[in-house]
Amino acid sequence: MRAVTWQGPEEMAVVDVPDPVIEEPTDAIIKVTTTGLCGSDLHLYGPLSPFMTPGDVVGHEAMGIVEAVGPEVQGLMPGDRVVVPFNISCGSCWMCSRGLQSQCETTQNREHGTGASLFGYSSLYGQVPGGQAEYLRVPFAGYGAIKVPAGHPDDRYVFLSDVVPTAWQAVEYAGLETPGETLLVLGAGPIGDMAARIALHRGLRVIVVDLVAERLARVAARGAETIDLQEVDDVAEEVRSRTGGRGADAVIDAVGMEAHGAPLTRLLHKATARLPSALAQPLMKKAGVDRLTALYTAFEAVRRGGTVSLSGVYGGSMDPIPMxxxxxxxVQLRMGQANVRRWSDDALALLEQDEDVLGVEQFATHHLPLDEAPRAYADFRDKADGMVKVVFNP
Structure with a gap:
């Protein structure tokens, strides 16, 4: 089969790799019909390169048609249409039973001290072949795979794999329940954009910060207020000026470790990514520092007694935090990988409505064949060509 593979820092290639097979009785094999390119994939493209091996199949936002199931898979059969959550969870361990599927004790990676395994996401998270491919092996498929109905295009459902539940959790963790409360969203990439849509649907006042005009225009068209980072000197002061001097009731940081700014840290990321893995891995684990511009902005802009919800990925072990x-x-602080199956049923119920409430069918800005993935990675990193969300159709 054809698959997108990591070959080195900022080097992706579409190559032929062996077809996946049933390895465990709880596995299923799906024929991938749509698969996404995520902002988190760019971390593999650069900062997390030391944990990658040439030939790793990437991608963690897949959906498709079930081709085969193992003998212990219940509730699925060949021909079913499914979306596959990005984290791999068993559904029966202590963590899963408490809605913490991203911490699944069955698929945790204890040798690295990390949580549940992820599709296509480095040795830190299990080195499980990913979904930017023609076929995908799905462990614990009877629990993890989300059956979706026919009748709508893939774009109605594919974002259940990551974007919708990640944004859903970010809004839940923000903890705002009263219509009209102010939510500040830092970053109008796919997660920030979707978080704004969910929050607006719940009746919140939403202010979104970004520096890309096309992204700000997208969220403004949905009803969010916007702040152009290139036109204000102090985001927190601008937010206070719009909230009676108090600040936002909650802030979602949807940017994470590679925020705009901190050029020295960016150079360190690039240099570390090119070190031999034996040197770079312990350096990243014990001395890694993120670009913290967005996080510091969140702390400044949130009101006293407010909440900061982190959905952007951070990986530094030595990050300085203003305690x-x-x-x-x-300030209350909540964070973590999305527990996809905790939120997926509620999100699916919303997506199944006749009306496209969250605008998911027009959410992707680019639909590309799999062979164009290497160029898409570079364009997505550079925010070129109005690119906000890319989906591939193998």
Missing amino acids: MQLFDKQ
């Missing part, structure tokens, strides 16, 4: 500020402002 005095957090304590003094009494």
Whole structure:
């Protein structure tokens, strides 16, 4: 089969690899019909390169048609249409039973001290072949694979794999329940954009910050207020000016470790990515520092007693955190990989409505064949050609 593979820092290639097969009785094989390119994939493209091996099949946002199932898979059969969550969870362990599927004790990667395995996401998270491919092996398929009905195009459902539940959790963790409360969203990439849509659907006042005009226009068209990072000197002060001097009731950081700014840290990321893995891996684990511009902005812009919800990925072990500020402002902080199956049923019920409530069918800006993935990675990194969300059709 054809698959997108990591070959080195900022080097992706579409090559022929062996077809996946049933390895465990709880596995299923799906023929991938649509698969997404995620902002988190760019971390593999650069900062997390030391944990990659040439030939790794990437991608974690897949859906398709079941081709085969193992003898212990219940509730699925060949021909079913399914979406595959990006995290691999068993559904029966202590963590899964408490809605913490991203911490699944069956698929945890204890040798690295990390949580549940992820599709296509480095040795840190299990080195499981990913979904930017023609076929995908799905472990624990009877629990993990989300059956979806026929009748709508793939774009109605494919974002259940990551974008919708990640944004859904970000809004849930923000903890705002009263219509009209102010939610600040940092970043109008796919997760920030979708978080804004979900929050607006719930009746919240949403302000979105970004520096790309096309992205700001997308969220503004859905009803969000916007702040262009290139037109204000101090985001937090601008937010306070719009909220009676108080600040946002909650902030979602949908940017993460590769925020705009911190050029020295960016150079360090690039240099570390090119070191031999034996040197780079312990350096990343024990001395890694993120670009924290977005996180610091969140701390500044949230009101006293407010909440900061982190959905952007951070990987640094030595990040300096302003503890005095957090304590003094009494800031609540929630974060983590999305527990996809915790939110997927509620999200699916919304997506199954006749009306496309969240605008998912027009959410992707680019539909490309799999062979164009190497160029798409570079364009997505560079925010070229109005690119916000890419899906591939193998």
